[in-house]
Each structure stands twice: as structure tokens, then as C-alpha cells.
Amino acid sequence: MKMRYFETKKGRIELIPMIDVMFFLLVFFMILTLRMIPDHGLGLALPQASTAKVLPRPQILISLTANGKVHVQGHVVARAALTRLLSQRVGGRRADVTIAAAKNVPFQDFVAVMSAARKAGVASIGIAAHQR
Template sequence: MRYFETRKARIEIIPMIDIMFFLLVFFIMVTLHMIPDAGIASRLPGSSTAQAMPKPQMTLAVDRAGMIHFQQRELSPAQLTTLLRSKPDASDLQVTLAGDKDVSLQSLMRVMDACRNAGVTHIGLAARAEGADPAQAR
């Protein structure tokens, strides 16, 4: 007669937890691919002593004409200095300059001076390793 006894209903939460973790991982992966990696196409100069650097907090691109590009905006050196000064701790900010292969040294120095005027001391130059595929450096 146990067949007709009423059973207490149970909600199994283990499968629900598995589904929730799966959805969490799925949305994290989708979100990471939605973040645009935008910039301008440039031909980085080659260097036989190029080294891997930690990921910079800010990457500035300098084109042949000497224009500074940051997050799809063109900046003058004065605007760059103002932007860098508005950052919370400019002295610990890591800036990488990605100058075009044909950019003049004077243009790079102008950008470096604007960074130094804002208090930035960690400035790196982007380069591709000699013999590396130029298409990967874009």
C-alpha cells in the first residue's frame, strides 16, 4: 500500500546549478568577444631586439602625418596631455606608442613630450620582431 502514499515533492537544484554555471560561462565568453579591438592600421617597424611587454594600459598610434590616434579619436599633443592628466594616477600609467614605420622621430618625440608633461614615466615603443609577419602586427 506504499504505492498510494503521498510523497513530498522535491526540487532538484543540482541540475539547475549546472545550467546556471553554463549560462554564466557562455555570457562571459560572448561578452569578451563583443569588446572591440579597434585601432588604425599601421606598419610597425621591425627590431631584432623586440621583447614582449606587459599589456599596456593605454596604446597611442601615431600615423605618418604625426597625428595621434586614441580610441578612434585624433588628438593634438595638448589634448593628449590634458587626457593623461585626467587619469587618476598618471605616474603609474603605462603608455605604448605604436608609430608607423615611416613616422618621423620628431613626431614620436612630440608625443613622448606630451606624455612626460602629463607625468607619465612608463613609455614603450611598439615594434614587431624581425622576420615576423607584418599582417600580425596590425
């Protein structure tokens, strides 16, 4: 039997492991870039309630800040235009609206926003609170 000790083999580049590494890097950098996108939100100190429940994400979020500004989906809206804007967004369909008010917002401002939502035809209004 003849032994071949010095047989020359042709080199090959294995592509399958390289493709696996490339997909891993692609997913890694996609997740990394998603974490780099800043969340734009309002710094509200919500009231707390022991009976607060986690609800599905509302279709429309109205935020009331301590300085009296009203935000709809993160955009500042004048109180006079709130009813008109909400009726355009609702458009005759059933929409869920959640009102997130800071702790020190006057109750009258909160009631005025609820009234504007009712006039716009909103059937379901939720109140945002932190769970104790």
C-alpha cells in the first residue's frame, strides 16, 4: 500500500460559515441602530393608582403638561382646535383615546380635554396612570 504524505490539496473557501457570520452581523447592527433612535416623549409625572391595568396601545394619545400645553400624538395642539383635530382623526370609526395628564394639571383642563374628545365622537376614553 502506497502512502501519500505530500499530496497537495487545493484550498477552498467555505462560504456557508461566512454567510452565517454575515447574517449574524446584519441582525446585530440592525438591533443596535434601532436602539440608537431616540424616543420622543413628554416628561409627564403621571398619577398612581393601585387598580391600574396595562391596556393595549391607544390609537390616539392626548398628553396634558403641567404648563398647560395639549399634545396629540406628540404634536402641540391648540385647545380650540382639539375637537376638530380629533373628529378628523376619528373619522366616524370607533377610536380609543387615552389621556395622560401630569400630576399637577388642573382638573378643569382635564375635563375640558375629555369634553372635546366626546364632542369629536370618541366613544372610549382611557386615563393613563402608573401602577403602584
